[in-house]
Amino acid sequence: MRTKTTAAREAADAAARRLEEAQATGRACEPIADLIGGDDIALAYEVQQRVTRNRLDRGARLIGRKIGLTSKAVQSQVGVDQPDFGVLFDDMRYADGEVIPYGRLLQPKAEAELAFVLGRDITDVGDPRTVREAVELALPAVEIVDSRIADWRIGITDTVADNASSGVFVLADEGLPLDLFAPADVRMTMRRGKEEVSSGSGRDCLGDPLNALAWLAATAIDVGAPLRAGEVVLSGALGPMAAVCPGDEFEVSIEPFGTLTARFSQAQADGKEEV
Secondary structure (H helix, E strand, C coil): CCCHHHHHHHHHHHHHHHHHHHHHHCCCECCCHHHHCCCCHHHHHHHHHHHHHHHHHCCCCEEEEEEECCCHHHHHHHCCCCCEEEEEEHHHEEECCCEECHHHCCCCEEEEEEEEEECCCECCCCCHHHHHHHEEEEEEEEEEECCCEHHHCCCHHHHHHCHHHCCEEEECCCCECHHHCCHHHCEEEEEECCEEEEEEEHHHCCCCHHHHHHHHHHHHHHCCCCECCCCEEEEEECCCCEECCCCCEEEEEEECCCEEEEEECEECCCCCEEC
């Protein structure tokens, strides 16, 4: 007779394989809540860790973390009511204006946010100043969230296991230190071509993007993987997500920063792509 621990391990292995197959084949899969349950968040993070270890074994490199579902608008869009986190790999990062191959994504959506580059480790969050003082620089970012789950039919365990529904991200070339602006006060507008598709402010991200960073720092300590100097942290959406189609170009303005552009290749019928 299998023990509960053995059953959970087998379920986590099966969920990881399902997500990895979806990524490898480019075909979205069924929700994995049918394998690990809809409310076992700890088990969902175990699935995420399995997929992460497998990617590291294949040569990927970790460069940071991401916080998901910090905006009430995004929570409403996907039907999940609490934040989660994932990891960032080196091959997920794109420069301002660099063309992102649409074919590496399944069902992408764009969201604008602030990124923080850490100048020191965060190993204790007892003093709120610790989190703020750890930030070396803040930069505008566009995260392209993606889901391996078909039609975005996700619950909290689906998105947690799926690396917090990560895809890729675009990071600005230049940023500002926190003594020059207040993250809660930033204003964001995102346009696809001439159409405004999202807007919001720093207060739409858990009240302040620094609140999101503090949540992540505390959670990372709890799971034994504290935030480290040099890591990039995507702090969460400042407004609603917008669906991405082949050939799209998004321009994001986050005051007091300049603009940032996320561009996507034009997918062709034969599966090839052109810029």
